[in-house]
Amino acid sequence: TNPVFTGLETTIFETMSRLAMAHDAVNLGQGFPDVDGPEDIRQEAARGLIDGPNQYPPMLGVPALRQAVAKANKRFYGLDVDWQSQVIITSGATEALADCIFALVEPGDEVLLIEPLYDCYLPMVQRAGGVPVRLRVTPPEWALDLDALAAAFSPKTKAVLLNNPMNPAAKVFTDEELTELARLCVQHDVYAICDEVYEHLVFEGGKHRPLMSYPGMENRTLRIGSAGKTFSLTGWKVGYITGAANLIEPVAKAHQFVTFTTPPNLQRAVAFGLGKDDSYYHWLSADLQSKRDRMANGLKDLGFNVLPCDATYFLTVDISGMGLGETDVEVCQRLVKEAGVATVPVSAFYGGDAPVDYIRFCFCKQDHVLEEAIARLAVWL
Numbered sequence: 258t259n260p261v262f263t264g265l266e267t268t269i270f271e272t273m274s275r276l277a278m279a280h281d282a283v284n285l286g287q288g289f290p291d292v293d294g295p296e297d298i299r300q301e302a303a304r305g306l307i308d309g310p311n312q313y314p315p316m317l318g319v320p321a322l323r324q325a326v327a328k329a330n331k332r333f334y335g336l337d338v339d340w341q342s343q344v345i346i347t348s349g350a351t352e353a354l355a356d357c358i359f360a361l362v363e364p365g366d367e368v369l370l371i372e373p374l375y376d377c378y379l380p381m382v383q384r385a386g387g388v389p390v391r392l393r394v395t396p397p398e399w400a401l402d403l404d405a406l407a408a409a410f411s412p413k414t415k416a417v418l419l420n421n422p423m424n425p426a427a428k429v430f431t432d433e434e435l436t437e438l439a440r441l442c443v444q445h446d447v448y449a450i451c452d453e454v455y456e457h458l459v460f461e462g463g464k465h466r467p468l469m470s471y472p473g474m475e476n477r478t479l480r481i482g483s484a485g486k487t488f489s490l491t492g493w494k495v496g497y498i499t500g501a502a503n504l505i506e507p508v509a510k511a512h513q514f515v516t517f518t519t520p521p522n523l524q525r526a527v528a529f530g531l532g533k534d535d536s537y538y539h540w541l542s543a544d545l546q547s548k549r550d551r552m553a554n555g556l557k558d559l560g561f562n563v564l565p566c567d568a569t570y571f572l573t574v575d576i577s578g579m580g581l582g583e584t585d586v587e588v589c590q591r592l593v594k595e596a597g598v599a600t601v602p603v604s605a606f607y608g609g610d611a612p613v614d615y616i617r618f619c620f621c622k623q624d625h626v627l628e629e630a631i632a633r634l635a636v637w638l
């Protein structure tokens with residue numbers, strides 16, 4: 258028979274969520290909050306369903322949401338964005354990533370990826386015919402080696418795909434790192450696809466700085482956000498891309514052949530959400546920060562070596578020397594089956610030759626759920 262392509266693997270999130278269900282485990286694996294986002298946003302979505310229209314919205318997105326995205330760029334980052342030509346709405350950041358990659362990457366183009374990397378990057382770049390060039394940040398600080406960064410650029414480099422703040426490392430790239438990355442992109446005439454879905458999940462009052470706001474980057478950056486993260490509504494899959502008009506144009510061409518549109522009521526509700534006042538955004542990061550501390554302290558008390566976490570809703574721990582198993586995969590399997598706690602092996606975020614000493618806990622869960630996970634781990638250890 259004619260062979261099908263077998264190069265795509267089951268994502269680790271699906272694998273771990275299935276195992277969590279099968280073993281009735283506390284699910285700290287796949288990243289999603291266990292309480293839905295703001296009720297007023299959900300009510301707005303419900304109204305949109307009833308009032309309609311429920312037909313195909315404009316291909317680029319509902320005007321109210323495109324306007325809200327442009328406004329948010331100005332409000333949070335001082336970026337001037339024309340809502341009509343520089344914003345496009347997608348079905349989640351995942352579609353946004355695919356659209357950007359389909360728009361920019363041609364067979365043979367090199368795409369710079371920073372490991373650990375979010376799991377859809379590699380398959381998307383590869384299926385587009387791109388050549389991934391992987392560069393690592395190393396724990397515990399996940400620092401970027403600037404010499405290695407400079408050496409990773411070549412005449413074939415078409416784009417760099419940056420996830421900042423970074424999943425699973427919970428790292429916020431430093432000003433120095435971003436400055437150098439921007440300088441190299443300008444020097445080598447390279448585009449940046451910036452996955453910034455965790456832009457509002459930064460702790461200790463830290464402020465997210467989009468690579469797009471660095472000198473020379475405004476016209477070579479596609480900046481991606483997600484309502485799933487910003488409003489704790491991961492199932493909605495509403496994403497948005499901001500970029501120069503001449504980049505949004507080819508991205509829109511890709512989008513029209515991937516999904517064409519995104520549900521109009523959800524777009525309308527997210528537009529409403531983006532207009533929320535500062536107190537919402539402060540609450541979001543403060544609430545997650547306290548959960549981070551609860552989980553980190555619980556894990557430290559159990560003897561885990563918890564790595565720094567400056568953003569996102571993930572904590573990484575170094576399990577080396579604990580005698581829990583040979584590899585992160587084995588430890589995660591034991592944890593879900595024996596302890597009843599689902600986590601994610603960090604080796605899943607590498608394209609090969611991965612370190613095997615790190616596992617990821619998702620902490621955007623109710624406090625009693627985090628306590629239950631800690632209690633189960635205490636019994637098991």
Ligand code: GLN
Binds near residue numbers: 270271287288289424
């Ligand atoms: N981004 C989520 C995580 O890192 C998972 C999303 C998904 O399942 N595709 O856990």
